[in-house]
Amino acid sequence: xxxxxxxxxxxxxxxxxxxxxxxxxxxxxxxxxxxxxxxxxxxxxxxxxxxxxxxxxxxxxxxxxxxxxxxxxxxxxxxxxxxxxxxxxxxxxxxxxxxxxxxxxxxxxxxxxxxxxxxxxxxxxxxxxxxxxxxxxxxxxxxxxxxxxxxxxxxxxxxxxxxxxxxxxxxxxxxxxxxxxxxxxxxxxxxxxxxxxxxxxxxxxxxxxxxxxxxxxxxxxxxxxxxxxxxxxxxxxxxxxxxxxxxxxxxxxxxxxxxxxxxxxxxxxxxxxxxxxxxxxxxxxxxxxxxxxxx
Amino acid sequence: xxxxxxxxxxxxxxxxxxxxxxxxxxxxxxxxxxxxxxxxxxxxxxxxxxxxxxxxxxxxxxxxxxxxxxxxxxxxxxxxxxxxxxxxxxxxxxxxxxxxxxxxxxxxxxxxxxxxxxxxxxxxxxx
Numbered sequence: 001x002x003x004x005x006x007x008x009x010x011x012x013x014x015x016x017x018x019x020x021x022x023x024x025x026x027x028x029x030x031x032x033x034x035x036x037x038x039x040x041x042x043x044x045x046x047x048x049x050x051x052x053x054x055x056x057x058x059x060x061x062x063x064x065x066x067x068x069x070x071x072x073x074x075x076x077x078x079x080x081x082x083x084x085x086x087x088x089x090x091x092x093x094x095x096x097x098x099x100x101x102x103x104x105x106x107x108x109x110x111x112x113x114x115x116x117x118x119x120x121x122x123x124x125x126x127x128x129x130x131x132x133x134x135x136x137x138x139x140x141x142x143x144x145x146x147x148x149x150x151x152x153x154x155x156x157x158x159x160x161x162x163x164x165x166x167x168x169x170x171x172x173x174x175x176x177x178x179x180x181x182x183x184x185x186x187x188x189x190x191x192x193x194x195x196x197x198x199x200x201x202x203x204x205x206x207x208x209x210x211x212x213x214x215x216x217x218x219x220x221x222x223x224x225x226x227x228x229x230x231x232x233x234x235x236x237x238x239x240x241x242x243x244x245x246x247x248x249x250x251x252x253x254x255x256x257x258x259x260x261x262x263x264x265x266x267x268x269x270x271x272x273x274x275x276x277x278x279x280x281x282x283x284x285x286x287x288x289x290x291x292x293x294x295x
Numbered sequence: 296x297x298x299x300x301x302x303x304x305x306x307x308x309x310x311x312x313x314x315x316x317x318x319x320x321x322x323x324x325x326x327x328x329x330x331x332x333x334x335x336x337x338x339x340x341x342x343x344x345x346x347x348x349x350x351x352x353x354x355x356x357x358x359x360x361x362x363x364x365x366x367x368x369x370x371x372x373x374x375x376x377x378x379x380x381x382x383x384x385x386x387x388x389x390x391x392x393x394x395x396x397x398x399x400x401x402x403x404x405x406x407x408x409x410x411x412x413x414x415x416x417x418x419x420x421x422x
Contacts, residue, residue, distance in 0.1 A: 032341055168339065176332040176342045194305060194340045214304050214344065266391050269398065 002065040004029045004149055004181040005050055010059035012045050012205075019045040021205035022059065027181060029148075032195055034213070035185040036281055037202035043185045044083075046202070047153050050183075051080040063149065076104060081142035083154035085134070092129070093122035095137060096144075103145035110174075111144035117166060131158030139167050143174050153185045164188070168195060189278040193217075199277070203285050218274050220283065221257060224250035225270035233268055240283055252283075305340055309348025317357065317368055318376050328358060328366045 005027035012020040020042045027033050035043050048054040049061050052068040052075055061067070068074045087095050096115070100106045115122060118136040126134065135156050142150055156164055172195060175182060186192055199216055201209035209216070220240065223230055227249035234251045241252040252275065257265065265272050275283070303311075316322040329337070334345035349366060352358040357372045396406050 031343070169336070172335060172339065172341075176335050194338070194344070197341045197343050213341075214306060214347070217304055263386060263390070267394055269394065 001029060003027060003062075004064060005183070006060075006062045007046075008060040010046075010049065010061050011057050012042075012049065012054065013057045018205050020049075020056070023202070023205070023207055025200055025207055025210055027183060027198070029181050030179045031197045032175060032182045032184065033198040033200060034189070034192060034196040035183055035200050035202070036189055038285060041202040042205040043202055044153055045205075047080065047082075047151050047183070047185065050149075051075070051078060051151060053080075076102065077147060078149035078151065079103060079142050079145035079147040080151045081138040081153065081155045084131075084157055085138045087126045087134070087137065089125055089127045091123055091125055092120055092137060095126060096122075096140065099141045099145065103147055105146035105148075107144050107146055110146070111140055114140040114143060114170065117170065118163065132156075132160065132163060133158075135159050136163065139170075143170060146174075146178055147180065149181045149183070151183045151185075154187065156188075164191065168192065171195070189281060190276050193277040196277075201281055201284060209281070209284050213277070216277060216280060218256045220252060220254050220275040220280055222250055222252045222273045222275065223265065223270050224248065224273070225268065229268040229270055233265060233270055305344050306347035306351065309334060309338065309340070309345055310351040313348070313352060314357065314376050317372050318380065320373070322368050324368045324370055324372055326368050327364075328368060330365060 003026040005025070007023050007025050010020055010023045011018070023042070023046065035046070037043050045054065049056055050063055050068060052070065055069055063074055064077060066074050068078075090098070092115070096111055100108060100111065118133075118140065120129075120133060120136055120140070126137070129137070135158055138155055139152075142152055142155065156167065159167070168191070171182070184192060184196070193213070196213045199209060199211055199213050200207060222241075223233055225248065227244060227247050230249040230251055234253050238254040239251055240254055243250045257272065262272060313322065313328060317324075322328060328349070331342050331346045331349060334340075334348070335342040338345070349358060353360060353366070355375075356369055357376060358366050359369045360366055393406075396402075401409075
């Protein structure tokens, strides 16, 4: 099967700044991929190249097996919802109408349903919408387009927690009923962690993690309890972080534990807490920074 | 939404929750289990993760697929799961209890009388 996205040694330079540094990755059809990383890590640049808005400086990028730039048939198979997307100052209903002309799989029923879910007033002009409402317009278009490849780049500026949950729920329902390839870039990692099947993390323009989400979860644990017992348990393991308070210690180890090891920890009266995806990525980013310093 | 704790992989937790329902009788043998998409919407997880959880129970023979209809609880599933859990009962429940009793200086006789005694759940209450 042809991957939906494949990048090979993809680089993008702006004068002396490197936005993407030999990025290689594939995104399989019918998956939800989280594109994660700090500000300036290269997420938006990568999405702009995928959607043909920018050209790579070097390397190769394919979408549905073809180069996307200036390739209209390929571009019509994808929808890109950008952070703080600018729209012409039309009424909401007209922006939706214009979008419907562009996407061959557009669902008008879904668009109308989502407009009412997000309480978007169809007659209001875009300029008179709040920031959150403008973000919701992007989400409506992104979902109703039912494009084979759907890219969301930080789609929820100004959206409150309730509206974000609505977005996740609608995204999940749509994905379940009409499978498509979704790439979601976000800072709110723990909010979306359970929706992701695959995780790609960029740092300073490089891929520092590219793995199934199930493999990432549970790969690190925080062990806490009496300091002597904690130290006995973590001896010989890779330690990421160590904290002590009086006779208690809390140590983060880069290991998953099998049931026998978990039983041993319980016998030592230690508590085990897995790192969340967000905590894991903070560590991953920290380590790649360390490597850069020492390299 | 029922909270999933993130101690074990999500798909294992999905399998555990379904197994709990079968052991508890909430899902009777021969009953249809929720579809992958229903589980995904309920737990707010990726449908592929829900499918992995279901497949774990299919591999164990606890669930069976009936073509075109869905997944069903297999005959004998409840007893099979109960037998498996009985095997792990000592490790999961008795060993930690003994370890805590040992730390508190509760000897085995006291422990046994706590288990035998009426109203043990009142006497053992903790703040």
